[in-house]
Amino acid sequence: MDQQALWVAQALRGDQRAFAYLVDLYQAAVYNLCYRMLGNAPEAEDAAQETFVRVYRHLHKYDPQQKFSSWILAVASHYCIDRLRRRRIKWLSLDNVLALRPAATDPALPEETILQHESRAEVRDLLQSLPAEHRLVIVLRYWYDLSYVEIAQVVDSSESAIKSRLHRARKMLAKRVMAQRQAGTLSRKQVQEERRVANNALL
Amino acid sequence: MHCSDISEWISLRLDNGLSQEQVTQLEVHLARCAACGEEWETLRSLSSQLAAEPMVTPAADFTARVLQRLQQRQAHRRRLYGSLSVLMGSVGLWSVAALAVALLFIVLWQPLIRIVVLDVLQPLAAKALSILVILAQALYAVIRELSMRPTWLLLLGYALLALGLIVLWAHVALRRREPVPQINSRF
Numbered sequence: 480m481d482q483q484a485l486w487v488a489q490a491l492r493g494d495q496r497a498f499a500y501l502v503d504l505y506q507a508a509v510y511n512l513c514y515r516m517l518g519n520a521p522e523a524e525d526a527a528q529e530t531f532v533r534v535y536r537h538l539h540k541y542d543p544q545q546k547f548s549s550w551i552l553a554v555a556s557h558y559c560i561d562r563l564r565r566r567r568i569k570w571l572s573l574d575n576v577l578a579l580r581p582a583a584t585d586p587a588l589p590e591e592t593i594l595q596h597e598s599r600a601e602v603r604d605l606l607q608s609l610p611a612e613h614r615l616v617i618v619l620r621y622w623y624d625l626s627y628v629e630i631a632q633v634v635d636s637s638e639s640a641i642k643s644r645l646h647r648a649r650k651m652l653a654k655r656v657m658a659q660r661q662a663g664t665l666s667r668k669q670v671q672e673e674r675r676v677a678n679n680a681l682l
Numbered sequence: 683m684h685c686s687d688i689s690e691w692i693s694l695r696l697d698n699g700l701s702q703e704q705v706t707q708l709e710v711h712l713a714r715c716a717a718c719g720e721e722w723e724t725l726r727s728l729s730s731q732l733a734a735e736p737m738v739t740p741a742a743d744f745t746a747r748v749l750q751r752l753q754q755r756q757a758h759r760r761r762l763y764g765s766l767s768v769l770m771g772s773v774g775l776w777s778v779a780a781l782a783v784a785l786l787f788i789v790l791w792q793p794l795i796r797i798v799v800l801d802v803l804q805p806l807a808a809k810a811l812s813i814l815v816i817l818a819q820a821l822y823a824v825i826r827e828l829s830m831r832p833t834w835l836l837l838l839g840y841a842l843l844a845l846g847l848i849v850l851w852a853h854v855a856l857r858r859r860e861p862v863p864q865i866n867s868r869f
Contacts, residue, residue, distance in 0.1 A: 495749060498749075498752075499745050499748075499749060502744070502745040502748050502749075506739070506740055506744045506745065506748075507737050507739045508737075510739060510740040510744070511737045511738045511739070515738075520738075523738075523740075524740060524741070524744075527740060528744075528748050528751050531748045531752075532748070532751055532752055532755060535752055598731065599735070602731065602732065602735055605728075617732070620697070621729075621732040621735065622735065622737060627699075642693075642694070643690075645697070646689065646690050646694075649693050649696070649728075650689060650693075650721075652725070652728060653721050653724045653725050653728070656724050656728060657720065657721075657724055
């Protein structure tokens with residue numbers, strides 16, 4: 480039995496120290512998934528914690544034939560999709576926001592140059608523009624480098640469904656980027672036009 | 683080759699899911715079709731932009747926060763379960779006591795005893811008794827009604843249920859006196 484399987488077995492018997500090793504091992508994977516899905520650090524922190532609480536509570540449902548990483552990503556994915564659905568009905572209550580304060584700073588931000596920051600914000604906005612299910616496959620594809628089959632396992636779907644969902648997601652992203660680009664050129668043209676008018680007025 | 687098929691192929695190409703032959707076919711189309719070419723260029727650069735995005739990590743001591751939340755949840759569940767069983771247990775206890783009193787009352791409710799009881803206690807407890815009498819008569823009527831049918835079994839079942847609730851209550855009440863386990867308990 481490898482070390483991870485041992486920890487799973489120990490955690491299953493109620494050993495929280497073994498469970499802590501599992502949290503250490505998967506915290507980045509889970510947190511990043513939550514962050515990419517939800518789009519902000521406080522909610523990602525809360526969702527990641529909640530994911531691990533669920534992992535601990537439902538550990539007996541984990542099938543050892545499956546990859547543990549896939550299972551844990553599946554738990555996180557389900558939780559995030561659920562949360563996004565609920566978000567449509569009700570926005571975070573003030574209590575929740577206050578409770579989350581300690582982790583409200585984004586640890587990735589301080590060292591970033593402005594340029595990187597802009598590109599990050601652009602990526603985040605693009606991701607958030609997608610429907611949740613499409614966002615999920617993009618995240619699993621690009622951040623976790625999963626194959627179609629592996630993504631299908633995580634989201635409990637078929638390989639062909641994942642293939643077409645990824646295609647649709649990319650199509651939506653491309654449309655949005657091209658529309659933005661067009662809007663950008665238009666506004667630049669507008670600026671030039673205004674400048675020309677102003678110059679003419681001066682002459 | 684239709685442009686909608688090409689769009690699908692572009693996605694597959696980004697995942698290295700096309701055969702060499704298909705790649706060639708795709709390139710031929712992209713060179714000729716401006717719209718598909720633009721989609722391809724957009725998605726290719728977007729794809730590399732996404733692939734370059736780092737993993738975001740949580741703030742320090744994340745594991746400690748998870749364990750803390752886990753223990754809070756467990757304590758909460760324990761409290762909920764504990765108070766529920768205490769409530770159920772005490773309801774069971776009280777109803778058994780009431781039942782015992784009622785049965786005793788019925789057994790003793792003979793005319794002679796009634797006169798003695800009333801003569802001794804009437805000055806003090808006439809009002810209280812009259813209320814009790816009404817209650818007891820009501821209970822008596824109910825029980826007599828029950829006894830005419832084979833529902834004594836029902837009564838027995840109820841007594842057993844109450845007993846079960848008391849056992850549950852005793853179980854929780856006794857366990858609560860032990861120190862609450864910090865780590866190795868799981869619900």
